[in-house]
Amino acid sequence: MLQIASKAPPPTGNRSADARYPGFRGGVCRSPIRYRHRWHRDLLIQAALDPEIDVMEPAETDVPGCVAFVVRRAFRRILVVGVHDNSLRPEIVAQEPAVLVVRTTVLMEPFLSAARAVWATRHCLIAASDRVRILAHLDRVPEAELHDLAALVRAPADGVDTVLGMACSGELSISLSDGICPQTKVRRRRPLPAVEVGSSL
Structure with missing residues (x-):
C-alpha cells in the first residue's frame, strides 16, 4: 500500500445512486464497508486478500471523495484511504496513522487480474x-x-x-x-x- 494523491468530488448523497454501491463484505470484514467506484472495490478486494491484514472495518473518519477503511496488521490499526491520481492530498483527521493508496497502484497488473x-x-x-x-x-x-x-x-x-x-x-x-x-x-x-x-x- 502506497503514497499520496488525490481529491475527488464529494458524494452527492443521492439515495438511488448509493443503492448501486453496496457495502463490501469479505472474510476479514467485521461489517460492510461502503464504496462508490469499481476501483474502490478492487482496493477492498486486495486488502481482504492481503495475508498481513487481520481485520477490516469501516472508518469512523469521513474522507470526502475517497474510500476509507481501517485495517489491523500485527495489532496496529491503520487507516487506508484510496485516492484518485494527480490531485491534492486529502485532509485527514484520524487517530490512526493513514496510508494513501493511489488508483494507479490499485489497477496495476498482474496483481489486479489475479x-x-x-x-x-x-x-x-x-x-x-x-x-x-x-x-x-x-x-x-x-x-x-x-x-x-x-x-x-x-x-x-x-x-x-x-x-x-x-x-x-x-x-x-x-x-x-x-x-x-x-x-x-x-x-x-x-x-x-x-x-x-x-x-x-
Missing part, C-alpha cells in the same frame, strides 16, 4: 469434507502449493476454485505477487481476533 480472479470464486460451494481435508493438511505443514491443496478436493468440485474460495472467506491466505499458478503459496490464515462487545479494534 485478485479479481480469486474474488470471483467467493460464492463457490465448499463441501465440509473438502474444507476439513485442506485445513488438516495445513495443520501439518505451514505452507502448501495451490496444486497440492486442489488435489485434496473430491470430484465433481473444482479443486482450485475451492481453495481460492476459502481464501475469500478468510480461512486461507495466498500470495498473489506472481499471479495465480500451480506453485502459488497458500497458508492457513490466523483466526479473526475476538473483540469484546462495545469495544473497537
